[in-house]
Amino acid sequence: MMKSIDLLIGRPSPDLQAADKLAAASQIILSQPERSDLALTYGPDHGEDHIRRQVGAWLSQKYRPGPGRITQDRIIITNGASGALSSILQKFTDPLYTRRMFLVEPTYFLAVQTFLDAGFGQKMRGIPEDDEGINLEYLRRQLEEDSKAECIPDAGAPITKFASQGYRKLFKYVLYVVPTLSNPTGKTMSMHHRIALVELARRYDMLLIADDIYDFLAWPGDDDIPHEGLELPPRLVDIDRQMPGLSEWGNAVSNGSFSKLAAPGLRVGWCEATPSFIYDLSTCGATMSGGCQAQYTSFLVYELLFSGMLERHIQNTLIPIYRRRYRTLVKAIKNHLYPLGIRISTGKPYEVSGTDSQGNRVPTTLSGGFFLYIDFPSDDQFPSATEIIRIGREEYGLNIAPGEIFAVKGDIGSLERAESTFNLGTRLCWAWNEEAVLTEAIERFAKAIQKAKM
Known part of the structure; x- marks a missing residue:
């Protein structure tokens, strides 16, 4: 199994x-x-x-x-x-x-x-x-x-x-x-x-x-x-x-x-x-x-x-591991989901400064946290998010959030907006799984999408 x-x-x-x-x-x-x-x-x-x-x-x-x-x-x-x-x-x-x-x-x-x-x-x-x-x-x-x-x-x-x-x-x-x-x-x-x-x-x-x-x-x-x-x-x-x-x-x-x-x-x-x-x-x-x-x-x-x-734990353990897991997840998405029309929803990058290996302050952008969001194509030929998630769960052992759960309960407008925006996608977390598991998860995700398109 x-x-x-x-x-x-x-x-x-x-x-x-x-x-x-x-x-x-x-x-x-x-x-x-x-x-x-x-x-x-x-x-x-x-x-x-x-x-x-x-x-x-x-x-x-x-x-x-x-x-x-x-x-x-x-x-x-x-x-x-x-x-x-x-x-x-x-x-x-x-x-x-x-x-x-x-x-x-x-x-x-x-x-x-x-x-x-x-x-x-x-x-x-x-x-x-x-x-x-x-x-x-x-x-x-x-x-x-x-x-x-x-x-x-x-x-x-x-x-x-x-x-x-x-x-x-x-x-x-x-x-x-x-x-x-x-x-x-x-x-x-x-x-x-x-x-x-x-x-x-x-x-x-x-x-x-x-x-x-x-x-x-x-x-x-x-x-x-x-x-x-x-x-x-x-x-x-x-x-x-x-x-x-x-x-x-x-x-x-x-x-x-x-x-x-x-x-x-x-x-x-x-x-x-x-x-x-x-x-x-x-x-x-x-x-x-x-x-x-x-x-x-x-x-x-x-x-x-x-x-x-705590600071040593953050700097020496958490961030290096999360950074590797994030890179692994992004690479897997680009390799397996981008060819299917899916994209990472990044928003406008937030510009900050960092310190390079020589100790100089240099411009960069902010990454991190626990989550990223992926958007599915909005054309009628692409399977519904609900169907993709169902197949992923039942046939490929994936637990993935339907975008609709991120709507604001009690606001009918939020539910309506979800149908044409964030319900055409889902949140993914990299914090819980190790790198090899993240790669396998995205490979399964791609198979679930291809199965839904049949």
């Missing part, structure tokens, strides 16, 4: 999880009573100060933000990006007062349920992606039309959460986006779009929730340039902080996680935003009841950061 191959799963393969480093960190912490006592009890709601400082210092070194170093009052320790997303919605949105919940489409399909759970099923709208990461004009029209629509004035608007109950700031609009090396398409939002997006957010009282999950798994598009010293795009939260007119609450929050860097089971991450935003985020009910939601695991992460073990 043919062994199945999963190209949908989006996680590190087990051999890339930092088990040995976490074991060393655990031994250090648990062997010192003064540290283990703190690690094993309820912690401060926002996380231990020394851990927040260490995360801020690490982020400052990685991003080199224009506004200056990232201080601990801008950081909260979370139980991962998924949990943090839920907490953000709980604290800063209201299912009646918040007018629209925008998601860039194709979207990260597993995040959609969090918005549904928060009561926004009827208010969710997809914003199409363009070659620079988001169709700004489409978003602008949506905001303009909605803001002009007849509604009850804000002073008397229906609301379920009140300032007297601890909800000091509610946003009228929210946009969920993965700006850098996005899930599912792997595109990186242009600098122009990032600035314009922050400007729109300020104008319409919109919160930008940015999943900055894949930023540190980046490498130069030029294979001859080492990945060390690669420039990273400024996050939306960096741009918001640097632009004149920053409000007390800001209009962007950076949602980060150690799941893709150390191990998904750690369930620890961070959020960065203005101090007021971070403080209020620490007052969610579950956090106030139990303290920091990643107390023990955050101590492990601190040890990995302080010792440099």
Whole structure:
């Protein structure tokens, strides 16, 4: 029987999880009573100060933000990006007062349920992606039309959460986006779009929730340039902080996680935003009841950061292996799928600088993350994506995502757009499988397509 191959799963393969480093960190912490006592009890709601400082210092070194170093009052320790997303919605949105919940489409399909759970099923709208990461004009029209629509004035608007109950700031609009090396398409939002997006957010009282999950798994598009010293795009939260007119609450929050860097089971991450935003985020009910939601695991992460073990793991293990797997997948696609009319959907390359082998700064483009998207031909003679995926699953043991799962649930327009855009293709992940398996998977994929064409 043919062994199945999963190209949908989006996680590190087990051999890339930092088990040995976490074991060393655990031994250090648990062997010192003064540290283990703190690690094993309820912690401060926002996380231990020394851990927040260490995360801020690490982020400052990685991003080199224009506004200056990232201080601990801008950081909260979370139980991962998924949990943090839920907490953000709980604290800063209201299912009646918040007018629209925008998601860039194709979207990260597993995040959609969090918005549904928060009561926004009827208010969710997809914003199409363009070659620079988001169709700004489409978003602008949506905001303009909605803001002009007849509604009850804000002073008397229906609301379920009140300032007297601890909800000091509610946003009228929210946009969920993965700006850098996005899930599912792997595109990186242009600098122009990032600035314009922050400007729109300020104008319409919109919160930008940015999943900055894949930023540190980046490498130069030029294979001859080492990945060390690669420039990273400024996050939306960096741009918001640097632009004149920053409000007390800001209009962007950076949602980060150690799941893709150390191990998904750690369930620890961070959020960065203005101090007021971070403080209020620490007052969610579950956090106030139990303290920091990643107390023990955050101590492990601190040890990995302080010792440099995590950075060495990223630079010496993760990026080199992912870079090879990515190159292998791309080569296989070009060898076996390009002759069938399929193409990689890359978008506009994001230009950055890297350091060549002689130590000189040189221009390059940004690659990395976990995913790429392939587009099928749109002509009537080509088999449907549904049929290709069915044959791939039933006859060739391939688990591949139908493009339609990346539509925004609750938005009929998103489902309709999917039929003529991203449903004519699929997301592929290179993080889970080794190189030989990736090559075999694409060979099987090509056979499934040829079978569907018969």
